Amino acid sequence: MSTDPRADGVPLAAGYQRDHEVHPPLDYPGYRSTALRHPKRPLQLLPHMLTEVTGPVLGEGRIGETDNDLTRQHEDEPQGQRIIVHGQVRDSDGRPVPNTLIEIWQANAGGRYRHAVDNWPSPLDPNFSGVGRTLTDAQGRYRFVTIRPGAYPWGNHDNAWRPAHIHFSLFGQAFTQRLVTQMYFPGDPLFFQDPMWNSIPDEKARQRLVARFDYANTAPEWALAFEWDIVLRGRESTVFESEVDDG
């Protein structure tokens, strides 16, 4: 065991690595809506204690049969290019994150969301809801079948378009690992003008949001494949002292 402080005879599990340098700042003028929606006072450091190193274990009973196949949720198939999106969820120490809930939502092939406030002139698809869920397997792997979403315009700046993307929500195994993000497609010509993309300070970190075209897993005469791994925060190293391979 590590030398973690104790309270009431209860040893505390080690915290998680802080990775702020990877994430966009909450105040990012290029994305105008951040102006009134970021705290102005400095954040208070929260040590990772029991509430932070635990988290909800969700999913069993929450996943329906077609939740991981967005092309089979209606009577007919949706319009658009059928794609397989798969990958592995790991932590930053390389450990797979098994049995964790992944939720996705996305626009249809024409870039329109099935949402009351999305009313730009691109048609809805009666056979596409754009919502999926799955659990990672014992190796942290996940797989969705969906259609490739279209780009869509928005009002942030003159002639603003969002690069095609799929929204991802992950729980990991601890409150500290919670992540909501977006997956992008390789070679998208719209990255240069997208403030969401540009808000990530490090170019290498941006590239980690781009899926890899995966020819090997493309299904012949059926679907293209993209592979996208997701990396959540790992544990502070102290907890693993006793687990170091000394052999």
Next chain:
Amino acid sequence: MSKGETTPSQTVGPYLHIGLPWPDGPYALAEEAEGGFWIRGTLYDGAGAPIPDGLIETWQADPEGRFDHPDDPRGAQAWPGFRGFGRCETDAEGRFGIRTLKPGPVPGLGGAMQAPHIDVSVFARGMLNRTVTRIYFPEEAEANAADPVLAAVPEPERATLIARPAEDGYVFDIRVQGKDETVFFDI
């Protein structure tokens, strides 16, 4: 893999409602369970306007201060009907509500006990990453005074972390910015 190679956060955007809310999301305990109360609040932006495209998530211990999770060293123990997790999107007036049980005190660092508290994540269009705050309880003055997290928060702002009593539970408003800005944590 080394530290720093994690996947960056992105905003939930304006269409979070199609992907994130669950019908039973606001219930951190079974809907029919006894002893539950509501924590209701409004999410406000820096101009004092309600945020209608936000989502609140809560995570907390059970009434004995335990977590049904392998990393609770006392051993996972499920409190019947209790999930510990609540999720509620904000409505057109920025309002949210979570139905839950009061958490017990939770062990902290260095021998200190933490006062009963609930961890809160706030997601919204216009937030490139979640923000995190905590809810404490007004009737726990003594435990709150000894709480190591609250103690690190300067006095005038500390009050933003303490819920107010209400008829069916508590009120906890969240002000992202401006006068009476809620205290948010670096997690």
